Amino acid sequence: MTRHRRAQERRQDEMDGGRDHPLRVTLSELMHLRALPLDRVPLRLRQWVFLVEPDARTSEAAFVALFAPGQDPALGRVVVADEDGGWLWERHQEFSTWTWFAYGPLGRELGFQPQPEASFFWLDGAPGQVFRGVEISVSAPGAAAPTDADLGRHIDLQRCVSCEAFDGAARIWTDFRLREGGAGRIHVHNLSLANDEVSRLVQTLLEIGNYRKLALIGFPPAREMLAWLDGAEARLAAITSGLAAGEDSQAVLDRLLALSAEVELRAASSRFRRGATESYHRLTLDRLEALRERRIPGHSTMSEFIARRLLPAMRTRQASDRRLDDLSLRIARSGDLLRTTLGLAQDRQNQETLRGMDASLQLQTKLQGLVEGLSIFAVGYYVLGLLGYLLKPWLHGVAEHLMSGLVPLVLIAVAASLHRRKKRLIDEAH
Template sequence: MKSLHDHALRQPLSDLMHERSLPIYKTPVAVRSWVYLVSDDQRQTETDWVNSLQAGAPDLSRLAETDETTGRIWERHGEFSTWLKYDTDISLSAATKADLGFCRIRTADFDWLTGAPGEVFRSVEISVLPYEPKTAQLQKVIDLTQAVCCDVFDGAARIWSDFRMHEGGAGRIYVQDKGLENDEASRLLQTLIEIGHYRKLALLGFPVARTLMGWLKGAEARLAGLTSDMASQSASQEQLLERLMALSAEVEDRVNAVRFRQGATEAYARLAEDRLVSLRETRVAGFSTMQEFIERRLHPAMRTCEAAARRLDDLSVRIARVSDLLRARISISLEVQNQSLLKSMNVRAKLQMKLSELVEGLSVFAVGYYIFSLVKYMIDPLLDPHLAHLLYGPIIATILVLAWLFIHHRKKSIGHSET
């Protein structure tokens, strides 16, 4: 029988489907989560810190210590890391019902955070109790005037949150367990945590987009002025090209500076929207659903980011078009200059031809005079001077004709050899 060989990624990819889940399968439970923004320079410090917290072979993306009642989890993501602590050792005492289980987990009590590098970007605490609170109890821990309340997971739980920072620097979400079964508590908590994290991370692109909008206004005005000067020909081509190249370099620099943030913002927003859909919300009279609340505030910010990205891309395209026009203008100018140069070269060639013909005529006389001098030198001693003078005329005419025929023949032979 042929042996079976597993692909190297078979088991890792299978484990990937389960590694992000929270090991929480019962309520009551209190959960506290932190998001730390960690720069590339701080990653090695973080790795060293996490390695000091665990024994054995280190995992560079996740660290979890859990038991029957409590647990601590660290996870590394692209530009941030999350730290989480939960506690299921909660009784439905009068004190628990009074504060609805909040403030049980504090930052000062979470020793893993002592050496955690980075900056705290978000923190949230979630309390899950099988208890329907009174309005007065909720008002003490959550501002109900602007709160979100809805049933989720097809009515298996009800959530309240006001999306505000409370005591201890954390937001609060209260979850009433109305019949969560199997891993629904784990999935609900994971979904609520991720919605908040990704929503907040998506908003990192909003200040960048607003700053970019201000710069784009000036850059578009510069391009409009450059285009106007090119149309009116009020500036030289060298000046226009220099200004266009400077603007193009600035645009590419901005593209490189904001491209990552634009892509990350879009990805975070989509993840938040996907998690909102998975809540399967049902409206509670008098309150907004979580999806309505988040979309009402998140979508305008995302539209601003998208508009800034479109304007930046449009500016780059417009600069490319103006650059093509300027290159065409320069090309036409060079062609006109070349035509003028060819015309002047043609005029000079014709002039040289006339000069050559003049020189040719003079050379006939020069050659004739030189040959006649030689012939005269040979004839004078042999003939009578009177007779010699009679022969000079025909000799000169013959010499000139022969010289002209020789030069004309040589010129034609040279022309044929060049072709």
């Protein structure tokens, strides 16, 4: 009985989350975190993208909290909605989005009629810079298709992008031009969107535009980088030519180090934007694929329109990145060559120094031998002088003859003594 009760308690603990991984619930909710809270049509929506600096995030959270009591902006998402519509704020890595939406008939203006400025309170106080604005309207399912006259008041039909989306469940029109209020316009004619397809389609359209424009942030710096690279590559060529011509190695090294520092500074300052551009480009392509377009005769699809304008910019960005990386490698190779040149010059200098030291040692050895020879005679002279003082008082008359006979013996003895002393010093040194 006790064992059965313990098993029941264990199963209850498991159901209550006693064995849950700390991220189990968080990761499950993550799949639904960015879904738009759109549950019916007709629908009108406006979104603004704000670029927000990291040091402005705290003031942004405080601003959001003023209009959403009871919600925590630190979670990165705030929704205020009722049966008529609402607004949504979301924080992303380097930008934030403010989205206003309302339900109700679109009318002949297709939902693009002016709205009271009070509905968009963030335009007056939210931190950051407005980077993009877009209006989207979605008709009711089965509604009559918009006339060219109605569409033409808001979208340039001669240059617009129009295609079916979600395998023919909807048709979209947009011309990618800024209209009143600085926003682009997209109209979605709802043919058979069902369940959450309205929310997913609108979100896909928003993300295509947002990521496309964010990817293009890297284009102007890339063009500026290409212009700088022309000059930098010419400088490297001049440095390499100077190295080959035998210019002063230190002067060449100074110029090479200055150029290398500039290249590394450029690479460091552009590293984040390079990665962000590639990421936004990939996200744009992914969202275009998720749109599942069908061609409408006489019009470009969104993928075709964006590809014609986005891909050249991305290739420019990639070209500047490759040239910068290549320049860095070439500088490194030039540095290796310069180090080799300096090393060879140092080796030659060391060899000359060693040869000079060897000659000096040989001369010193010869001088030392001369000094040693002279030392033998000097020491012998003093020894003979001492012997003379010692023998003269005792050997009258024969002292001079005896002293002359002792001269070679004394010199031999002194030489042998100095030789033994020198050998002992050398042995002690080793």
